[in-house]
Amino acid sequence: SAVISQKPSRDICQRGTSLTIQCQVDSQVTMMFWYRQQPGQSLTLIATANQGSEATYESGFVIDKFPISRPNLTFSTLTVSNMSPEDSSIYLCSVRAGGPHEQYFGPGTRLTVT
Amino acid sequence: AQRVTQPEKLLSVFKGAPVELKCNYSYSGSPELFWYVQYSRQRLQLLLRHISRESIKGFTADLNKGETSFHLKKPFAQEEDSAMYYCALSGPGTYKYIFGTGTRLKVLA
Numbered sequence: 001s002a003v004i005s006q007k008p009s010r011d012i013c014q015r016g017t018s019l020t021i022q023c024q025v026d027s028q029v030t031m032m033f034w035y036r037q038q039p040g041q042s043l044t045l046i047a048t049a050n051q052g053s054e055a056t057y058e059s060g061f062v063i064d065k066f067p068i069s070r071p072n073l074t075f076s077t078l079t080v081s082n083m084s085p086e087d088s089s090i091y092l093c094s095v096r097a098g099g100p101h102e103q104y105f106g107p108g109t110r111l112t113v114t
Numbered sequence: 115a116q117r118v119t120q121p122e123k124l125l126s127v128f129k130g131a132p133v134e135l136k137c138n139y140s141y142s143g144s145p146e147l148f149w150y151v152q153y154s155r156q157r158l159q160l161l162l163r164h165i166s167r168e169s170i171k172g173f174t175a176d177l178n179k180g181e182t183s184f185h186l187k188k189p190f191a192q193e194e195d196s197a198m199y200y201c202a203l204s205g206p207g208t209y210k211y212i213f214g215t216g217t218r219l220k221v222l223a
Binding site: 058 | 216
């Protein structure tokens with residue numbers, strides 16, 4: 001299994017600013033993912049954070065808006081840049097650890113943009 | 115298009131009644147199907163997956179490829195089953211999930 005922590009747990013930010021969310025795992029993992037859950041919506045995959053290389057973004061998400069770092073096998077950051085109220089969401093970090101479908105989720109970061 | 119549909123946002127049942135949470139999917143190929151659960155103030159966690167054919171906390175789910183469904187069932191609901199349930203699929207070997215919008219299950223005393 002894997003235990004994931006995220007910081008901050010929640011934040012209220014002003015339009016036009018940026019927020020960096022941290023994800024820390026208690027063990028080394030190969031695959032880390034970032035998801036977004038907008039109010040009343042499903043979880044949507046933003047990108048796969050690759051260690052030592054650029055993140056792989058899903059359709060509709062771009063690096064300029066959501067830059068991701070993955071400096072090692074236990075840590076990743078997601079930045080939400082130039083925020084607007086539409087970015088108000090819960091952002092979740094997820095990792096694959098153990099078997100092929102042993103996927104674990106962090107507690108999420110609740111972001112409100114005013 | 116790849117999609118997971120959970121038609122019910124909210125499902126309320128009485129304790130001891132049977133429960134069925136519906137999930138339909140659209141995917142070209144043979145996906146892996148999962149049910150995730152999120153209890154109040156807890157993080158999202160895996161409940162079960164179709165490849166394991168397991169029963170967890172009394173819940174089972176059968177993959178029906180003809181109807182492209184993966185409904186979650188429990189014969190006798192308990193109050194502690196109250197939670198948000200998400201159906202998800204993953205393409206073989208991709209480990210990337212497509213989630214449904216979720217169904218909130220409320221089990222009434």
